[in-house]
Amino acid sequence: MLTLPRMASTTEYLPPKVWKWESDNGGNFSKINRPTAGSTHEQELAIGKHPLQLYSLATPNGQKVTIMLEELLALGVKGAEYDAHLINIMEGQQFGSGFVGVNPNSKIPALVDQSTDSPTPIFESGAILMYLAEKFGKFLPGLDDPQARVRCLTWLFWQMGSAPYLGGGFGHFYAYAPTKIEYCIDRFSMEVKRQLDVLDRQLADNEYICGSEYTIADMAIWPWYGNLVLDRVYSAAEFLDVASYKHLSRWTKAIDSRPAVKRGLIVNKTWGDPEKQLHERHDASDFDTRTQDKLQSDNNE
Numbered sequence: 562m563l564t565l566p567r568m569a570s571t572t573e574y575l576p577p578k579v580w581k582w583e584s585d586n587g588g589n590f591s592k593i594n595r596p597t598a599g600s601t602h603e604q605e606l607a608i609g610k611h612p613l614q615l616y617s618l619a620t621p622n623g624q625k626v627t628i629m630l631e632e633l634l635a636l637g638v639k640g641a642e643y644d645a646h647l648i649n650i651m652e653g654q655q656f657g658s659g660f661v662g663v664n665p666n667s668k669i670p671a672l673v674d675q676s677t678d679s680p681t682p683i684f685e686s687g688a689i690l691m692y693l694a695e696k697f698g699k700f701l702p703g704l705d706d707p708q709a710r711v712r713c714l715t716w717l718f719w720q721m722g723s724a725p726y727l728g729g730g731f732g733h734f735y736a737y738a739p740t741k742i743e744y745c746i747d748r749f750s751m752e753v754k755r756q757l758d759v760l761d762r763q764l765a766d767n768e769y770i771c772g773s774e775y776t777i778a779d780m781a782i783w784p785w786y787g788n789l790v791l792d793r794v795y796s797a798a799e800f801l802d803v804a805s806y807k808h809l810s811r812w813t814k815a816i817d818s819r820p821a822v823k824r825g826l827i828v829n830k831t832w833g834d835p836e837k838q839l840h841e842r843h844d845a846s847d848f849d850t851r852t853q854d855k856l857q858s859d860n861n862e
């Protein structure tokens with residue numbers, strides 16, 4: 562049988578034998594992306610006065626953790642007091658030596674628990690949510706209810722595996738890539754719409770993702786899929802016809818109205834409406850006194 566050599570389906574790009582790094586490929590993140598790990602410069606991390614030190618930015622992955630911390634504080638859990646330090650990933654601060662020491666994967670969010678015998682560093686938003694849930698015994702069913710617990714963990718891990726298709730796949734090619742490539746946008750729109758349908762069906766029978774209780778699974782899933790439904794990421798709500806997912810929309814709005822969620826969403830935020838930007842959070846009162854609109858009006862006085 563005659564075997565034809567594999568041909569590239571486009572005439573524009575034929576991959577070379579060995580891929581080489583072109584440091585600027587024109588993409589939004591080309592200035593900071595690189596194919597190696599490790600730190601690029603010395604930069605110590607600041608340590609504030611509270612037991613928990615968060616190093617983050619208000620992307621959906623960062624918002625998961627600030628929502629959880631604000632929910633814990635709303636329940637009166639004093640040990641959940643935290644300092645939220647800004648890590649500006651567009652300026653490469655995730656490659657500073659201090660940050661890499663906490664998270665060798667150089668991605669926000671990263672947390673250090675300073676209340677343990679020696680500091681406990683944690684990275685990966687799912688691991689952080691689980692750590693906090695177990696530390697304080699909130700928002701994750703305990704080992705005395707193994708079925709409820711595994712249901713919650715299953716949906717937590719569903720988010721970890723699914724959201725990269727939404728962010729790294731759909732969002733990247735729909736909103737950020739320097740050229741619109743129909744193949745990529747089609748492929749990831751299909752997958753994201755399938756995921757929206759998965760969530761919609763789950764929420765048709767359940768008030769929250771895992772049942773009648775609000776858990777860390779909701780806190781992990783909402784910042785990605787809730788923000789998408791509310792058209793706060795990628796400007797793709799119409800394109801993906803998100804309004805057609807009725808149960809998902811109901812859940813999205815219910816969680817968006819929680820006061821702790823409203824606070825969590827603005828911590829470490831450096832873009833958008835100045836009233837909704839709290840660059841760093843070191844005290845509960847910062848929400849009233851240190852949002853960008855307040856700081857700007859203080860400067861003008």
Ligand SMILES: N[C@@H](CCC(=O)N[C@@H](CS)C(=O)NCC(=O)O)C(=O)O
Nearest residue numbers: 620622650667668669670685686687
């Ligand atoms: N699986 C990780 C993903 C974290 C992640 O991708 N963080 C992004 C911001 S949303 C980041 O820090 N990117 C910086 C970079 O890639 O250099 C988690 O859930 O914590």
